[in-house]
Amino acid sequence: MSGISRRRFLAGxxxxxxxxxxxxxxxxxAAGSFTGYPEGMGVLVDLTRCIGCRSCEAACNKEQKLPAPxxxxxxxxxxxxxxxxxxxxxxxxxxxxxxxxxxxPEGGGKPIYRxxxxxxxxxxxxxxxxxxxxxxxxxxxxxxxxxxxxxxxxNCMIACPFNxxxxxxxxxxxxxxxxxxxxxxxxxxxxxxxACVEICPQQALTFGxxxxxxxxxxxxxxxxxxxxxxxxxxxxxxxxxxxxxxxxVAFDQVGFDTTTGNEPIIANVKDFLGTVPxxxxxxxxxxxxxxxxxxxxxxxxxxxxxxxDHSAAHGEEEDKS
Amino acid sequence: xxxxxxxxxxxVASHHNGEGKSRKSWSLLEKLLLGLSPxxxxxxxxxxxxxxxxxxLFAVGLPLIAYRFLFGLSVVTHSSNDYPWGLFLGFGxxxxxxxxxxxxxxxxxxxxxxxxxxxxxxRLALLNGLLGYLFAVIYLLVDLGQPWRLPYPMVVAFxxxxxxxxxxxxxxxxxxxxxxxVSVAFFEWIGWLGGKRFVRRIAxxxxxxxxxxxxxxxxxxGALFTYAPGKVHPLWYSASFQWIHFFCSAIPGGxxxxxxxxxxxxxxMAWRCDGNFLDNxxxxxxxLAKGASMGLITYLAIKLIGVAHDNEWGYLGTGxxxxxxxxxxxxxxxxxxxxxxxxxxxxxxxxxLAAFITVFGVVxxxxxxxxxxxxxxxYPEIPHPFEVIICLTIFxxxxxxxxxILYRLPILFAWKAVPVEAYETEPVTVQSAxxxxxxxxxxxxxxxxxx
Numbered sequence: 001m002s003g004i005s006r007r008r009f010l011a012g013x014x015x016x017x018x019x020x021x022x023x024x025x026x027x028x029x030a031a032g033s034f035t036g037y038p039e040g041m042g043v044l045v046d047l048t049r050c051i052g053c054r055s056c057e058a059a060c061n062k063e064q065k066l067p068a069p070x071x072x073x074x075x076x077x078x079x080x081x082x083x084x085x086x087x088x089x090x091x092x093x094x095x096x097x098x099x100x101x102x103x104x105p106e107g108g109g110k111p112i113y114r115x116x117x118x119x120x121x122x123x124x125x126x127x128x129x130x131x132x133x134x135x136x137x138x139x140x141x142x143x144x145x146x147x148x149x150x151x152x153x154x155n156c157m158i159a160c161p162f163n164x165x166x167x168x169x170x171x172x173x174x175x176x177x178x179x180x181x182x183x184x185x186x187x188x189x190x191x192x193x194x195a196c197v198e199i200c201p202q203q204a205l206t207f208g209x210x211x212x213x214x215x216x217x218x219x220x221x222x223x224x225x226x227x228x229x230x231x232x233x234x235x236x237x238x239x240x241x242x243x244x245x246x247x248x249v250a251f252d253q254v255g256f257d258t259t260t261g262n263e264p265i266i267a268n269v270k271d272f273l274g275t276v277p278x279x280x281x282x283x284x285x286x287x288x289x290x291x292x293x294x295x296x297x298x299x300x301x302x303x304x305x306x307x308x309d310h311s312a313a314h315g316e317e318e319d320k321s
Numbered sequence: 322x323x324x325x326x327x328x329x330x331x332x333v334a335s336h337h338n339g340e341g342k343s344r345k346s347w348s349l350l351e352k353l354l355l356g357l358s359p360x361x362x363x364x365x366x367x368x369x370x371x372x373x374x375x376x377x378l379f380a381v382g383l384p385l386i387a388y389r390f391l392f393g394l395s396v397v398t399h400s401s402n403d404y405p406w407g408l409f410l411g412f413g414x415x416x417x418x419x420x421x422x423x424x425x426x427x428x429x430x431x432x433x434x435x436x437x438x439x440x441x442x443x444r445l446a447l448l449n450g451l452l453g454y455l456f457a458v459i460y461l462l463v464d465l466g467q468p469w470r471l472p473y474p475m476v477v478a479f480x481x482x483x484x485x486x487x488x489x490x491x492x493x494x495x496x497x498x499x500x501x502x503v504s505v506a507f508f509e510w511i512g513w514l515g516g517k518r519f520v521r522r523i524a525x526x527x528x529x530x531x532x533x534x535x536x537x538x539x540x541x542x543g544a545l546f547t548y549a550p551g552k553v554h555p556l557w558y559s560a561s562f563q564w565i566h567f568f569c570s571a572i573p574g575g576x577x578x579x580x581x582x583x584x585x586x587x588x589x590m591a592w593r594c595d596g597n598f599l600d601n602x603x604x605x606x607x608x609l610a611k612g613a614s615m616g617l618i619t620y621l622a623i624k625l626i627g628v629a630h631d632n633e634w635g636y637l638g639t640g641x642x643x644x645x646x647x648x649x650x651x652x653x654x655x656x657x658x659x660x661x662x663x664x665x666x667x668x669x670x671x672x673x674l675a676a677f678i679t680v681f682g683v684v685x686x687x688x689x690x691x692x693x694x695x696x697x698x699x700y701p702e703i704p705h706p707f708e709v710i711i712c713l714t715i716f717x718x719x720x721x722x723x724x725x726i727l728y729r730l731p732i733l734f735a736w737k738a739v740p741v742e743a744y745e746t747e748p749v750t751v752q753s754a755x756x757x758x759x760x761x762x763x764x765x766x767x768x769x770x771x772x
Contacts, residue, residue, distance in 0.1 A: 084700040093402055129548045131486035132478040149478040152466020154405035155485050159548035167466065169400035172393035175466035257551055257698075265548055268560040269484060272544035275564070276487060276537060283533040287433055291525055294435035 034264075035240055036122035040141030041188065042210030042242040043197055044217050045115055047254065048227055049204035052079065052100055052113035056196035056205070060098045060117075063183055063195035067095050089255065092116060093166035097180040098196060105249040112247070114254050115196070115205075118143060118164045118180035119234060120242030125265035126156035126165060134177075140189065141210060141242045142182035150176055161238055161260055182242070210242055217246055239264030332356055332593065333729075335737035352510065355728060371589075375717050382714025385707055389463065397707035404695065404702040406464075408712050411691035413460020415542055416684040417453050418492075419567065422575025424450020424499055425528070425535040426612070432528040439608060441601040444506055444732045445586070446579045448723075451499040453578075454492060456719040463711065484544045491538035498531050509736040510729065536568060543567025546690055554694035556636050556645040557686075559627040569623060572616035574683035576609045577656075580676035582723075586733060593727060595734035603669045610672045613679060614660040621653050641697065648689060652682015 058073035060066070071078055079102035081090060089101040098117035105112055124143045127135035134146045135156065152175055157165045165179045183194035192198075193207035206216060217232045233251050234244035238260050245256070252258045333347055333356040347356065354362045366372055389397045398407055427446035430436045462468040474480065474489045501520055508517035520527075543563040546553050550560065559566060583602055586594065594602075628634060636642045656675040663671035692702065727733060 087700045088403075091402065125548060129483050129485065131474045131480040131483040131489055133480035133483075134478070149470070149473055150467065151470040151473050152468075153485060154466070155483070155545070155548070157402060157405035158545070158552070161549075161551050163403060166402045167400070167405065169395040169398070169466075170393050172391060173467075175393060260551055265550070266482075268547040268550050269544060271561050272484065272540065272547060272564045273482070275540070279533060279536050283536065284529055287429070287529045287532050288525070291433040291435075291529075294433065 034123050036210060036242070037137075037139050037141060038211070039139065040122075040210050040242060041182075041207065042120075042141060042213045042244060043194070044206040044208075044213040045243060045245045046204050046206070046220070047112055047114055047245060047247040049202045050100070050113040050115065051202055051204075052076070052102055052111070053201065054078075054100055055199050055201065056115060057096065057098055057100060059195040059199040060180070061096065063186060064097055066097070069096065090116075091166075092118075092164055092179065094168040094170075094178040095166075097178065101255060103254045105253050112249060112254050114245075114256075116162075116164075116255075117196070117243065118182070119162055120180075120182055121238060121264070122240040122242070123238075123264035123266060125159035125161055125238075128264075128266040128269070129155045129159035131155070138184060138188075140182075140184065142184040142188050143242075144181045144184050145177055145179065147174075147176035152176075159265055161257065161265060210240075210244075213244060217244060220246060236262040238262065239267075334595075334731070334734055349511075352729065375721060378714055378717050382710050382717070385711050386463065386714065389707075389711065394464075394466065397711060398705050399702065399708075401702060403699055404692070406691055406695075407702070408692070408704040408708050409460050409464035411688050412684070412712055413464070413715065414457045415687040415691050417457040417460065418542055419539060419571035419574040419683050419687065420578040420680060421450045421453025421457070422535060422539060422571040423447075423453075423579040424502065424575075425531040426572060426575050427579070428502065428528040428531055430612075432524050433532075438601075439605055441598050442579060442583060442605045442609070444503075445583060445727075446575075447499065447502045448506075448726060448730075448732050449579055449582055450575070451496070451503050452719060452723050452726075454496050454499060456715060456722075458492065458496065459718075460712075460715055463715065484541050484548070488538050488541045488545070491534045491541065495531060495534040495538065498527050498534065501527055502531070503730075506730040506732055506736075509731050535571075539571040540564030540568040543690075549695070551698070552696050553690060554636075554641050554645075554697040555631060555633050556628065556641060557690045557694040559631060561630060562623060562627045566620070566623060566627060569616060569620045570683055570686060573613040573620065573656075573679050576613040576616065577676035577679035577683075580606050580609050580613075580673055581680050584673045584676070586727065590724075590727065590733070593733050597735060598733050606669055606672055606676075607664055607667070610660050610664055610676065613676070614657060614664070617653050617657045617660070617679065621649065621657070624649060624653075641694065644689075644693075648682070648685055652679065652685050656682065 054073045054076070057069075061069065061073070078090060079100075082088065083090075090096075090099040092099055098115060100113050100115050103112045103114060120137075120141055120143045122137075124135060124137060126145075127133075127137060127143060131153065132149045132151055134150045136144050136146070138144060152167075154167055154177075156177060157163075157167065165177045167177055168175045182188050183192075187194055197205040197207040206213065208216075214232065214235055217235070221228045221230055221232075227248060228246050229248065229250060231251065232244050232246060233256055234241035239262065245251070247254060247256075250258075333352050335347075357365070385397060394400060401407070423446040427439060427443045430439050431443045462471065465471065470477075474486055475493065480486050502524075505517050505520050508514065508520070541564065543566055546558065547560050547563050550558060583606065587599070587602060591599065628637070637646065656679040659671055659675035659678070663669070663675060692704075696702070
């Protein structure tokens with residue numbers, strides 16, 4: 001009898017320990033920072049190889065069935081377009097999920113072209129800011145978006161540190177967020193590279209597992225140290241991104257924000273998120289306590305009200321009653 | 322209305338018309354028309370020049386709002402992908418909400434701390450809170466891409482780690498709390514005392530819920546900007562303190578909004594206020610101003626701590642720094658000095674002026690954070706003229722609704738009712754036994770139910 005119960009006790013203990021360990025492991029994973037799915041895919045963009053042919057823009061337009069552009073894709077005058085008082089170059093929007101911009105590096109030299117699209121962050125700001133959870137970081141590494149539940153608050157556009165998501169403002173009844181989805185539905189799911197990568201004639205874009213892309217990038221820097229700046233943009237920035245860049249000039253000269261830091265955006269918000277349960281837990285007792293203290297004082301009469309000028313008001317109130 | 326009163330007409334303030342045996346109950350329509358005939362009512366409305374200004378604004382603004390809903394946001398805004406939040410949220414949501422902190426501030430003062438000397442202005446503060454939130458939500462509905470999906474975060478899909486999720490839930494819950502708090506006046510007006518008694522019984526619970534929800538969502542509105550560390554200028558941004566900056570500035574913002582509204586009320590609808598309100602207003606104004614001063618000086622301190630914490634002193638020497646210091650000088654330091662002087666010298670007029678300046682300062686801070694210092698590395702965004710007109714129109718609707726309620730519900734005056742047996746028992750028995758005073762469920766009930 002006692003043996004059985006002991007055995008049961010032991011079995012129970014082991015099961016309990018196992019459960020605790022498992023839960024503990026999961027918890028530790030959830031609480032730490034997420035550095036991307038191990039098998040997640042990425043793209044290495046080598047700015048030194050890009051010639052600004054815009055064929056990636058054309059391929060994207062076709063793949064994603066976007067409207068025809070105002071200027072054809074072989075019209076290179078778009079590189080001279082400037083907006084908002086001549087300060088801004090082209091950016092992705094509802095009609096173009098990717099754009100190529102041309103930069104003239106300081107001290108002359110050949111122009112440098114930079115392709116802009118969603119960088120598919122490991123810990124995306126858009127995803128963490130969305131109050132209906134419309135965004136998903138898929139196992140394949142894409143950040144995709146569910147237009148069926150989007151309310152249209154555009155918080156994701158506020159949060160995106162790369163200013164990527166566009167909004168179809170012109171639609172009155174079904175406006176949605178529009179951005180590069182890594183060709184997730186049509187290609188990435190089945191392991192195929194996105195349309196822009198496939199079409200690139202210069203192999204400026206390399207598709208593969210993110211961890212392999214990091215290795216290739218550092219190998220290229222090692223092999224040709226004179227060709228590259230010793231930095232892989234996106235390896236660590238903002239918690240790491242799926243799309244990463246190599247450049248021959250300082251990144252801030254070709255339109256990259258080099259002040260982002262390596263913490264994901266959500267790290268800035270955690271301070272506040274941590275106070276929420278504390279306020280929820282502490283305030284009820286605190287303020288009900290204040291109320292009880294104040295009432296107790298009332299019970300002893302209004303005379304001990306230390307603001308002397310208010311006693312008149314109290315008297316008046318009592319008279320009325 | 323003033324001239325009508327001069328002609329001997331008394332606006333409705335009770336369930337019954339006339340005195341003694343000749344009295345008869347007001348019908349709902351008569352209550353709505355303030356006891357005037359439809360013709361008299363129309364006459365006084367047309368005489369009021371303010372209504373003409375409103376009429377012109379509505380003639381332009383209401384079609385524009387319809388235009389926005391029929392043809393999308395792109396026809397009334399710049400459809401900016403860089404500035405996804407324009408004036409509708411920058412002003413409508415981020416500025417209206419702190420100015421509506423009055424509800425929970427005065428609720429706390431009266432119900433929690435038992436300062437019944439602030440009761441004459443409590444209902445105005447609660448109403449100010451309710452309407453401010455309501456119209457913040459209306460601004461939000463105009464701005465949302467698909468406003469009919471507003472309940473989605475409550476029922477369809479949850480993003481509980483998002484700050485906006487908290488804002489949505491807290492604003493929705495807090496709106497219900499405020500409806501309940503203000504419903505007391507509504508129940509008096511329609512004469513349903515059961516409802517009123519029930520709400521009074523849960524008043525403390527409602528008020529505590531109000532404090533929790535207000536703390537969190539006033540703060541959450543600030544925390545929304547912590548998603549944009551690279552976009553908001555560092556002087557207006559603080560990862561650690563953004564939420565508390567917003568929460569703290571909402572305190573003087575809300576209190577000063579009540580002073581501002583009560584000033585307008587006193588100037589434009591004194592006929593609707595009873596003696597209790599008018600006689601106590603100056604004293605309450607000083608009390609609110611003292612609270613606002615403490616809020617302002619704390620806010621000034623934590624703003625400076627924010628600059629020090631992130632070591633942003635260098636930015637103060639730039640143009641942005643000058644603008645930042647101007648915002649603090651006009652919106653915080655100037656009213657603080659005026660309050661100090663006016664409270665010391667008992668000059669209520671100067672207190673009121675300082676309150677208006679504080680309100681302006683809070684609005685300026687929110688617009689700075691959401692629009693002016695936002696995208697400081699990119700380019701400035703000047704809102705589309707239609708966006709401005711729609712903002713003004715919604716604000717005008719807010720003023721009209723505010724006025725409509727103040728004219729009718731017992732906010733500025735006490736409702737006079739004939740004693741009803743069942744009704745009298747509760748408050749009166751408690752009152753007649755001073756020893757039992759501590760057991761009064763919510764002391765405000767006693768005061769308000771002297772019908």
